[in-house]
Amino acid sequence: MRTRTRNRVLAGTALAVGVLSVASPAHAALPAPTADAYVVSTQALGGMVAVAPSPESTYPSGGTRTLIGLNVGPVATNSTLTATTAGNPADGTASASATVDKLGLDLGVASVSLTGVNSTCTATPTGATGSGLIAGGSVTVGLLPVNLQANAPANTKVDIPLVGSIVLNEQTTDANGVLTVNAVHITLLPSLNGANLVIGHAECGGAEPAAAVPMINPSVAGMGGGAVLAGVLATVYVRRRNARSAASAV
Incomplete structure (x- = not known):
């Protein structure tokens, strides 16, 4: 009989733990929202100077950074190069954008001309889009230009x-769910130093809202609370009965 009662107590406790575990909410991987944006970044090309991310904005602290020509x-x-980032720990959101109206690249063996570059990224605790x-x-190689697709699908x-x-x-x-968007990413052949050039970079990731307090569905909480109470009462009953049996034996 003791074994049967003990099994019931353990089963009730396991049920309570199981119910409460199911009710636990999922959390975003990042401890706080994050974002980064810049318009241009290049590695050194032969004897050319590398270009650090310019202009660059990073959240936190975020804000808008601009350059007039480069x-x-x-x-x-x-043209004016603009990079902007923002975030809100209270709701776990973040955003980033990078824009420039017109920009040219001289790669030595080729030249690149771009217009209307615009990268964006928006993140929430559940994911990011951009x-x-x-x-x-x-892109012009020699005298042969190759047109680049406007508003191309992702990863063209x-x-x-x-x-x-x-x-x-x-x-x-x-x-961690951080999305990185590059409007144009150029990778040169190994014979050209294998350099990378990025034009229009926006990066962002959301986080669990700082003000959020994990809540359990009231109906589920009632089930869990009832199971826990039942387990406690059963334990008390068994202990009292055992104590009475011991007293009677004396």
């Missing part, structure tokens, strides 16, 4: 003979 390394533009688009563009790859490859609207997501 002529360094392979990059040439008179896009990296261009209004138009072309274009192979450029004697130069390397270009990925338009490049999108990747890491294990």
Whole structure:
């Protein structure tokens, strides 16, 4: 009889733990929302100077960073380059954007012309979405221009003979749910130092809202609470009965 009662107690406790475990909410992987954005970043190309992420905004603290024109390394533009990031720990959201109206790249063996570069990223505790688009563009090798697709689908790859490859609207997501968007990602051949050039970078990841308090569905809580109470009462009953039996034996 003792064994049967003990089994009932353990079963009630297991039920309570199981119910409460099912009710536990899922949490975002990041401890706080994050975001990063920049318009241009290039590695050194032969004797050319590398270009650090420019202009760059990172959340936290976020905000808008701008440059009026940029002529360094392979990059040439008179347009305004703008990078913006923001976030809100209270609801776990973050956002990033990078834009420039017109920009040119001199790769030595080829030249690249881009217009209307616009990358965006928006993240919530449940995931992130974004896009990296261009209004138009072309790559010229010698005298032969190759047009780049405007508003290309995600991860559209274009192979450029004697130069390397270009990925338009490049999108990747890491294990923490952080989305990285590059409007244009150029990878040169090993014979050209295998350099990377990124135009229009937006990156963001959401987090569990800082103000959120995990709640259990009232109906489920009632089931769990009842099971726990039943387990406690059964334990008390068994202990009292055992104590009475011991007293009677004396």
